[in-house]
Amino acid sequence: MTSEEGRGADAAAIDVAYVARLARIDLTPEEQARFQRQLDEVVAYVRKIREPDTSGIEPTAHAVAVRNVFRDDAPRPGLDRGEVMANAPAVVQGLFRVPQIVE
Amino acid sequence: MDYIPSIGLEVHVQLRTRSKLFCGCGTRYGAEPNSQVCPVCLGYPGTLPVVNREAVRLTVVTGLMVGSEISPYSKFDRKSYFYPDMPKNFQISQYDRPLCLGGAVAIDVEGASRPIPLKRIHLEEDTAKNTHFEGFSGVDFNRAGVPLMEIVSEPEMHSPEEAFAFLQALKEILLYAGVSDCNLEQGNVRCDVNCSVRPAGSKALGVKTEIKNRNTFREVLHALRHEIARQVGVLEAGGAVGQETLRWDVAAGVTVGMRSKEYAHDYRYFPEPDLLPVALPRAWVEDWRAALPEPPRARRARLAREYGLPEYDAGVLTADPRSADFFEAAARLSPNPKAVSNWIMTEMQRLLAERSLAPSDARITPRALADLVALVDGGTLGSTGAREVFAVLFAEGGDPARIVAERGMAQVSDAGEMGALADRVIAENEAAAADYRKGKQAALQRLVGQVMRLSGGRANPRVVAGLLRERLK
Numbered sequence: 291m292t293s294e295e296g297r298g299a300d301a302a303a304i305d306v307a308y309v310a311r312l313a314r315i316d317l318t319p320e321e322q323a324r325f326q327r328q329l330d331e332v333v334a335y336v337r338k339i340r341e342p343d344t345s346g347i348e349p350t351a352h353a354v355a356v357r358n359v360f361r362d363d364a365p366r367p368g369l370d371r372g373e374v375m376a377n378a379p380a381v382v383q384g385l386f387r388v389p390q391i392v393e
Numbered sequence: 394m395d396y397i398p399s400i401g402l403e404v405h406v407q408l409r410t411r412s413k414l415f416c417g418c419g420t421r422y423g424a425e426p427n428s429q430v431c432p433v434c435l436g437y438p439g440t441l442p443v444v445n446r447e448a449v450r451l452t453v454v455t456g457l458m459v460g461s462e463i464s465p466y467s468k469f470d471r472k473s474y475f476y477p478d479m480p481k482n483f484q485i486s487q488y489d490r491p492l493c494l495g496g497a498v499a500i501d502v503e504g505a506s507r508p509i510p511l512k513r514i515h516l517e518e519d520t521a522k523n524t525h526f527e528g529f530s531g532v533d534f535n536r537a538g539v540p541l542m543e544i545v546s547e548p549e550m551h552s553p554e555e556a557f558a559f560l561q562a563l564k565e566i567l568l569y570a571g572v573s574d575c576n577l578e579q580g581n582v583r584c585d586v587n588c589s590v591r592p593a594g595s596k597a598l599g600v601k602t603e604i605k606n607r608n609t610f611r612e613v614l615h616a617l618r619h620e621i622a623r624q625v626g627v628l629e630a631g632g633a634v635g636q637e638t639l640r641w642d643v644a645a646g647v648t649v650g651m652r653s654k655e656y657a658h659d660y661r662y663f664p665e666p667d668l669l670p671v672a673l674p675r676a677w678v679e680d681w682r683a684a685l686p687e688p689p690r691a692r693r694a695r696l697a698r699e700y701g702l703p704e705y706d707a708g709v710l711t712a713d714p715r716s717a718d719f720f721e722a723a724a725r726l727s728p729n730p731k732a733v734s735n736w737i738m739t740e741m742q743r744l745l746a747e748r749s750l751a752p753s754d755a756r757i758t759p760r761a762l763a764d765l766v767a768l769v770d771g772g773t774l775g776s777t778g779a780r781e782v783f784a785v786l787f788a789e790g791g792d793p794a795r796i797v798a799e800r801g802m803a804q805v806s807d808a809g810e811m812g813a814l815a816d817r818v819i820a821e822n823e824a825a826a827a828d829y830r831k832g833k834q835a836a837l838q839r840l841v842g843q844v845m846r847l848s849g850g851r852a853n854p855r856v857v858a859g860l861l862r863e864r865l866k
């Protein structure tokens with residue numbers, strides 16, 4: 291199956307340009323085309339899941355038939371701050387420094 | 394033309410838990426930045442969230458307090474968006490199966506009571522806190538993953554004052570239920586406001602705008618007053634209100650468009666695969682229901698009825714359940730509940746406010762307040778002395794009778810000692826004495842004042858007035 295057929299036949303196809311815009315990722319036209327091709331192939335593969343007849347089967351939010359898994363409200367120490375901030379690209383006053391956030 | 398505003402609120406409430414919603418990190422406010430974090434709340438790949446049972450209980454308790462239906466089946470969903478305060482690039486929230494559905498919060502506006510219906514109450518994780526610098530921002534993840542309950546009202550408030558009353562009534566309920574500290578300064582309660590106006594007589598709602606993230610109820614009130622006037626202005630001028638997201642500029646007192654909302658959003662909700670659905674056993678919900686506290690409105694009515702308090706007193710006392718608890722504990726020990734109420738509403742609240750303390754921080758006990766009222770009613774203490782004793786009790790605790798004895802503050806009612814002072818004052822103030830004999834009541838007060846002064850403030854003014862009257866007959 292070609293990627294074009296895959297997209298045409300499936301409304302749930304991934305629009306790479308749109309998703310990249312949502313995720314604030316700049317893609318070159320070449321990257322966009324390449325990722326589109328690759329993701330279309332992935333979607334076409336996953337679409338096999340549509341083949342079984344599921345009419346009359348109640349939808350579920352989870353594949354495991356277990357409910358009510360909770361933990362007690364007991365605090366425990368987290369990570370060492372040095373360890374946490376070691377992963378920050380830049381630090382300002384103990385904060386992760388990031389590009390200016392607009393409100 | 395008359396316009397009718399329609400206002401809906403989304404209130405985000407930080408729940409009173411010791412640990413976060415999906416991990417064991419602490420929730421203490423004011424901790425060093427990024428000191429209450431772990432791989433789960435920092436969004437590291439491969440980590441797994443587990444739901445905090447207490448956060449679910451507090452949300453359901455809130456629902457029970459406002460008469461929501463508790464969903465027999467509920468689940469969590471991922472809400473995708475990209476923003477530096479959300480490390481996973483999605484927030485775990487609840488989309489189509491919230492924990493609570495419906496319910497209402499009753500408000501009193503202009504003497505009439507009205508229920509404001511709720512759409513839903515759901516549970517989600519809070520985001521990180523951003524700090525803005527010149528040209529860049531900083532992120533503290535201590536708040537990321539803290540349990541946040543979102544209460545969504547129907548757009549059925551019709552004035553900024555109704556929205557304000559709703560928030561106050563809701564805060565009282567949350568305090569009574571013990572589900573949140575409702576500390577506005579610490580951002581425990583944050584509010585998104587949506588608002589539209591329509592010409593009177595028209596059925597369809599107008600185009601609504603949303604004002605994001607207000608921290609104080611006053612800000613909501615002021616932002617709404619401004620926004621309603623703005624929308625009416627646009628319509629009057631023949632224009633159309635655009636659907637947009639606004640923020641309230643506190644300093645300028647205007648609503649302005651939010652630049653971040655110019656970006657496309659597509660939350661792409663889907664069921665959170667790392668969490669299992671919640672189907673609360675009926676017995677749990679019934680246990681929680683059985684343990685609900687008396688709601689604030691019911692308590693207000695009961696205090697007025699049981700203790701013979703004016704409505705106003707009952708309202709002030711019940712605004713904070715801790716004040717109401719203190720009142721009831723003291724009033725049960727006193728034959729004069731109104732005096733107990735006066736002390737709490739005036740001296741106690743003033744001292745608490747001056748020192749930014751909670752009612753539980755005061756050292757005075759209900760027993761001591763009841764005893765103090767008895768000392769005043771029995772004539773042992775005058776009003777000035779009683780205030781002094783109260784201040785000592787407030788700061789240090791103790792027994793009022795002992796404080797009075799130790800400090801020699803008891804009023805002197807002894808007729809012999811006071812009689813001598815009265816004789817002396819009459820002799821030294823012949824003019825005033827003559828005035829009183831001629832029928833000038835005010836002259837007596839001058840004489841009482843003189844005796845009080847000579848006694849060093851310890852004389853009982855009622856006894857003194859009686860002694861003077863006897864002598865001036």
Ligand SMILES: [Zn+2]
Pocket residue numbers: 368413416417418429430431432433434435538
């Ligand atoms: Zn954590």
